[in-house]
Amino acid sequence: xxxxxxxxxxxxxxxxxxxxxxxxxxxxxxxxxxxxxxxxxxxxxxxxxxxxxxxxxxxxxxxxxxxxxxxxxxxxxxxxxxxxxxxxxxxxxxxxxxxxxxxxxx
Numbered sequence: 001x002x003x004x005x006x007x008x009x010x011x012x013x014x015x016x017x018x019x020x021x022x023x024x025x026x027x028x029x030x031x032x033x034x035x036x037x038x039x040x041x042x043x044x045x046x047x048x049x050x051x052x053x054x055x056x057x058x059x060x061x062x063x064x065x066x067x068x069x070x071x072x073x074x075x076x077x078x079x080x081x082x083x084x085x086x087x088x089x090x091x092x093x094x095x096x097x098x099x100x101x102x103x104x105x106x
Contacts (some may be wrong), residue, residue, distance in 0.1 A: 003068035003084055003098065008105040011057040011096060019094040020074055027053060051076065062104055063096070065097040069096060076086055 003009060011017045023031075031037050031049045041047060052074055063086035071079035071096040083095045 003065045004106065005062040005065055005068065007065040007068075007083075007103055008062050009065055009086065009101045010062050010099050010104050012100050012102050015086075016098075018054045018056055019096055020052050020072065021092070021094050022093070023049065023051060023053050024047060046070045055070070055097075061088065063094070066093065069098075 004023040037049065039045055039047065039080060065084060065086055067085040069081070069082050070083045070085040072083040074095075082098050084098045084101055085097055086091060086101075087093050
């Protein structure tokens with residue numbers, strides 16, 4: 001199914017239906033101030049923050065499609081296709097796997 005800009009979509013129940021985005025400057029500052037960022041790993045290396053963050057969609061939450069076909073690098077790897085860029089009600093942009101979306105209004 002194709003999604004187009006300004007479509008209103010919701011997330012279908014699925015184990016892969018998590019929202020993902022790259023971390024922001026605020027996320028980075030918050031992590032650097034936390035005790036989790038201090039010290040070294042068991043291998044003797046400094047701790048690095050994961051480059052993406054995510055959350056689960058809320059019940060009945062809808063999103064506005066910004067890009068129907070998008071690529072996203074979830075973690076340290078290469079970008080993969082099969083993602084849709086959406087905006088939530090708080091104006092935060094998220095990537096969601098395209099397979100997990102349902103059109104509410106087009």
